[in-house]
Each structure stands twice: as structure tokens, then as C-alpha cells.
Amino acid sequence: MTVSDPVVEDIVATISRSATEIRQGLIGRRGTVDEENPSGETQAKADVWADELLGERLAGIDGVGQYASEERADVVDCGVDPADGDAYAVAVDPLDGSSNLKSNNTMGTIFGVYDAALPARGETLVAAGFVLYGPITTMVIATEETVAEYELSGGERNVVDDDVTLPDEPVVYGFGGRVPDWPADFREYAREIEDELKLRYGGALIGDVNQVLTYGGTFGYPGLESRPEGKLRLQFEGNPIGYVVERAGGRSSNGDRSLLAVEPDALHDRTPVHVGNDELIERLEAALA
Template identity: 90%
Template sequence: MTVSDPVVEDVVATISRSATEIRQGLIGRRGTVDEQNPSGETQAEADVWADELLSDRIAGIDGVGQYASEERAAVVDCGDDPAASSAYAVAVDPLDGSSNLQSNNAMGTIFGVYDAALPARGDSLVAAGYVLYGPITTMVLATDETVSEYELTGGERTLIERDVTLPAEPVVYGFGGRVPDWPADFREYAREIESELKLRYGGALIGDVNQVLTYGGTFGYPALESRPEGKLRLQFEGNPIGYVVERAGGRSSNGSQSLLSVEPDDLHDRTPLHVGNDDLIERLEAALA
């Protein structure tokens, strides 16, 4: 199944083709480099390499005007200005959960295609999705039309589920950050959820969100006492994941409003991130109000 917008299809096809290569290229790139990304985190060799690979390919697509990534400070201008033309801006988390490289656990690649210049609000996304490097490589893609899941092999993208929707009955939860660092109101809410749902937490946003999309439930990386702005990045993680989960019938929140309606100040803004079934996000927002 191809996406009807040819530029979006080109972006999705490029990322699909690159995914098998990225997966293979992780071998031998599990170490860290002596650099920090704009969020002040030590970069893995694979973070830097995957960013280079994706920027070269995505910036070359006709109709893409900007490329931005968690791993580089500034937006790359690569065509027409999205603010003044019909070009799109593509924002990428080249490797999500790259600290899981060391322990060989799940990781992903996240992307968002914005119809606006970056930084942009999530409601200007026209498509977003992620690749999950699990036992098999899959892609979840959300567009205006639908949310679909694909298997990726040798450059091929094979549809395995059309119209993916969040199961109505929540089953799993995962919350990031250390419990003593959780604000009291979130801790109280989490206590309730722990008694209702089953813990599934692997330390990579993509792996954890894909469990929620598969089984129903909620994932949260909340505001912390030590970091009220949260850990995850709005342009590269919060908006695309919020878009996918909302298109699949769930909700997203920064604690008080949909992630997609948050006005960004800076390309590398962080945000508390919560996604999941409607009533769970409603309870979360009530608990934090």
C-alpha cells in the first residue's frame, strides 16, 4: 500500500529501504563517540552514522525543504522553504533508544513529515511513523488516511495490517524516569495504574509505544522533579508518536493538552510525553490538574 502524496511516499520508501541497512550497520557501531548531541547526551557511533545516512537520502528528495534530527543542532535547508512553499519538513530521531545498543535490546527510528517550517506544532504533521528493530523489522505509518503496519525486509515494505487501532481494553503500561524523581501527583496516578495493568517497559520509547499500540494501555515519560520539562523531544519524538497514537484512536498529552497542540519554542524542546487509551489519558490529566 503506497501513500497517495508522492513526496510523503518518497520519504517513507526511503526510510523503509534504509531501515534494513541501518539495522545491519549497527554491528560494530555500539560504542560511543566523544561528542554530545544538542540535548547534551553522549552520542553512540550508530546515532551519528544513522543521522548522516538519513540526512543524505532525505535531503535529496524533491519536495523536502528541511531535514532536522535529534543529533544535529540546526535544521538542514535542502530545497524550498516550507514556510513559503508547498515543500515539507522532515524531522527524525535516527535511533531511538540507542542506549539499548549496549544490552542489545529494542530500538527504533522515528520520523515526522511536517507541512510547516521547523520547529512546528504537531498538528501540522501530514504523516509520521517509526521503524522498530525488534526480532523482525517493522514500520508503523500514520497518515491522514489510516495507520498501517508493515514488515521491512531487504528494502521491501510489505503491508501486514491496515487500519491499526488501539485495542479498546487497556492491558499494559510503561513509565520512564526514576520513581523517587516522579512528582507526587504522578506517583499517585501511577500507583493506581500499576494495580490495574501489566508492566511492560524496555527503555526504548518505540518498543514501549509499540506494546501499547498492540495490546492497549499507556506509556508515559513524565515531567520529573529534577527535570520538569521531561526528557523526550517534542519535534523528533513527542509529535510523531502523539500523531501515530491519536490517528490510531488513542490520545496524547504533555500532562495538560494534546502533544499536537503544543507551541514549540526551540527545535530541541523537551516535553513530558503520555500516550494511550482515551480514558487513561483523561485520568492522567485529571490527576495532574
Template identity: 45%
Template sequence: MSEMSEMSEVITLHEHLRELDEELATLISRICELSILIRRELPHRLGKAGTVNISGEQQTKIDVWANDVFIDGLLSTGLIHQLASEESEDIVEYEEGTGAFNITLDPLDGSSNIESNNLFGVICGIYDASTPLPARGRKLKAALTILYGPLTTMMYTAKRGVHEFVKGRKHNLEDVYYLVNEHLQIPSPGKVYGVPSNREMWLPEFRHFIALLEREHYGLRYGGSFIGDTNQVLHKGGFFAYPAYLDRPHGKLRLQFECNPMSLIVEEAGGKSSVGMGSVLDVEPTSLHQRVPLYIGNVELIDQMETLFAKCRDARLYY
């Protein structure tokens, strides 16, 4: 399928999910249904909630509401044994011994962008119920993202490639997701890179690596939402990082809720993930809200970066 193009054959998400087992297909469909409900409600729930989440971040009204919608909507399917949300301190268990899946959820990644009408979305990881949370990313059964932008798009992988869908198409139902890119692959060579600010706190070898990208004329694309910035890399090729800092050696992003699901999608699309030395997906979790440095992008770029980092005597900082 050509990317975001008119197709002679229109395939819905429901039709595409027939390739999966019925329970997994039902769960993915339910997540997408809830995402449409949340999109509709966005204009009516603007503003700060006056609360902070477990990570100490200010919550918006839509953060709190979306978290409740996802928890209630997913638990009601009877398919969930354990559910962990970035917005909640503890794991929610439906009933002991029931439900086929454990799920990790970032209900609204980049929600601080809502006020300025910029990109944000949903990140979700799905494990078999036999894999208790927190878990290594390598044990993921599936992962998906939903990006709220000029278009609402959804990507999922069930470890058989990455497939992208758009909500609504000309002459079709608005609230149905339609396939626009089957077996998405990260373009190579890459064109863009995304990194946060505070360069004075970057480790020297990371500063050197970014200088190499800039000399090779990679274009800076950084919008402040992990899902949006990674979407740039998935479609244009390149590199994204939320790195280790001198004063924050474990970075900012959460392993369970952000790094693992997105790293699976990137690797299934032909890219590579890293914590500086080794794949994000191989990190053994130590806590539910654990943070790790994250570097993702084209394989050759991550390999180049890891070679540079390996020369550092302080390599322990990357774990």
C-alpha cells in the same frame, strides 16, 4: 487485516502507498530504504563515538553514521526543504524555496539499547514545506516509525489511520515491507503501562495515578526505548509516560523529534496524548530541541489522568 498473521493477499508497502500523493509516497519509501541500509550496518559500527549530541547525550558510532546517512539520503531526493535531526543543533535547509516537505528525525531512538541487543528504532515527522520548523504537531502531514527488534517493522500514518508493515515474509523478498496490520487500533481495555524509574522524583499526583494502574493489575513493560515502549501500548493497550519530575518539570523527550510524531500515530490509532493538560499535538513550540512531559495511551486512561492532574494547584508544571 489480522495482526502479524498470515494473509491470503500479500500487500507491499509500495502498493499501499499508491493511495498517497506521489511525492509523499516517494519520501516514505526512501526513509524505509535507508532504514534497511542502517539495519545491515549495525553489527559493523558498534561502540561509543566519543561525542555528545546537542542534548548532551553520549553518541554511539551508529548514531553519528545513521544521522549522516539519513541527512544525505533524504536531501538527495530533492523533496526536502528543511530537515531537523535530534542529533544536530541546527536545521538543515536544502535550497531556499525548493522541496515539498519539512522533516523531523530521530535517526536512532533508544540507541543506547544496541549494546545490550534491545529495542530501538527511527521516528520521523513530515510537514508540508509551508510549515516552517519547529512546528506544532497538529500540522504534521504524516509520521512514521521503524522498530528494530526480532522483526523490523514500520508504522505510518498520513492522517488516514495507522498501518503496520514487516520487513520480509516467508517466500518473499527480504528487503520489502509487507502489510501485516491495516488501520491498527489500540486495544481497550489496556493491559500494560511503561514508566521510567526515579519514583522519588515523581509528582504526587502521577505517583497516585500509577498506583491506580497497579491496583487494576496493569503489567509493567519498560525497556528504555521510547519507540519500543510505545509499541507495547499500540499493540496491547495501556499507558506510557515520560513524566514531569520534581527536578525536571519539562521531562526528557523532545517535542519535535519524538513526542509529536508518536502522538500523531497514537491518536490516529484511537488513543490520546497529553502533556498533563491537553494534547501534545497542540503545544506551540518555543525552540527546536524543546522538551515536554509526555503521556500517551488509551483515551479513558489519559482522561482519568488529566482529571487527577487538573486538581493540582501546580498544574503549570506540566507545560
């Protein structure tokens, strides 16, 4: 798949070229730093390093007006205001699942390209995707036209599938949060799903969502009794993942509506996140109504 917009292609190419370097750079950066990100989570050394690397490269692209990261409190102004329609804003989770570093499990990088100043609704996305640092480094890119998957090697993107769609018959599910902290209505829905599908949950959003894209099914991180607003960030995780899954023929939801229709109040807003096959998300929303 060739991205038709040259600025978006430059953003995607920069992330794909950086991915191999980020993966190699995880070695020796499995510890934490004495700081927290804006969401109050302890940062891994790799979080900070990956953010600095991507921030420098993406902010330097002509046509990128803002860079924002889950690891930074504020938007970085790159000199052109996306609100004027002359530039894009890029929001990134530089290292999704970095808590998996200690146990050497799956991680990823998530990005969204917004045609609006941040924070913005997911409906203003023009492209989104993720890199998965699995046994093979892969990249999924969604645009208005299609969703494509690539293998990344030596800075090159090699097409695996240029028309990724969710399989019609769902197979897997994964739900985050502690079961005793789930609201009763979600717990009832989850009990039904676990009787129908196979559990696949690895503690990194990217890995769990990629299982759903590959096999069909549903992933959810609900609002909890202790955290009704959810855990995942709308700008950096919810919107980009919702965009990918919707473009692949599935649905996204915050429990009430498409994630892409949620109006953000602040850059680091959290949200419940549910994605998957249409029928499963319809059932979720009915259960939570």
C-alpha cells in the same frame, strides 16, 4: 496502504529502504564517540552514522525543504522553504533507544513529516511513523487516512495490518524516569495504574509505544522533579508518536493538552509525553490538574 502524496511516499519509501541497512550497520558501532548531541547526551557511533545516512538521502528528495535530527543542533536547509507551502520538513530521531545497543535490546527510528517550517506544532504533521528493530523489523506509518503496520525485508514493505487501532481493553503500561523523581501527583496516578495493568518497559520509546499499540494501555515519560520539562524531544519524539497514537484512536498529552497542540519555542524543546487509550489519558490529565 499507499500514501497518496508522492513526496510523502518518497520519504516513507526512503526510510523503509534504509531501515534494513541501518539495522545491519549497527554491528560494529556499539561504542560511543567523543561528542554529545544538542541535548547533552553522549552519542553512539551508530547515532552519528544513521543520522548521516538518513540526512543525505532525505535531504536529496525533491519536495523536502528541511531536514532536522535529534543529533544535529540546527535544521538543514534543503533549498526550498516549507513556510512557502512548496515543500515538507522532515524531523527524525535516527536511532531511538541507542543506549540499548550495549545490552542488545530494542531500538527504532522515528520520523515526522511537517507541512510547516521547523520547529512546528504537531498539528502540521501530514504523516509520521517509526521503524522498530525488534526480532522482526517493522514499520508503522500514520497519515490523515489511517495507520498501517508493515514488515520490512530486503527493502520491501509487506502489509501486516492496514488499519491499526488501539484495542478497547487496555493491558500494558510503561512509565519512564526514576520513581523518587516523579512528582507526587503522577506517583499517585501511577500507583493506580500499576494495580490495573501489566508493566512493560524496555527503555526505548518505540518498543514501549508499540506495546501500547498492540495490546492497549498507556506509556508515559512525565515531567520530573529534577526536569519538569520532561526528557523527550517534542519535534522528534513527542509529536510523531502523538500523531501515530491519535490516528490509531488513542490520545496524547503533555499532561495538560494534546501533544499536537503544544507550541514549540525551539527545535530541541523537551516535553512530558503520555500516550494511550482515551480513558487512561483523561485520568492522567485529571490527576495532574
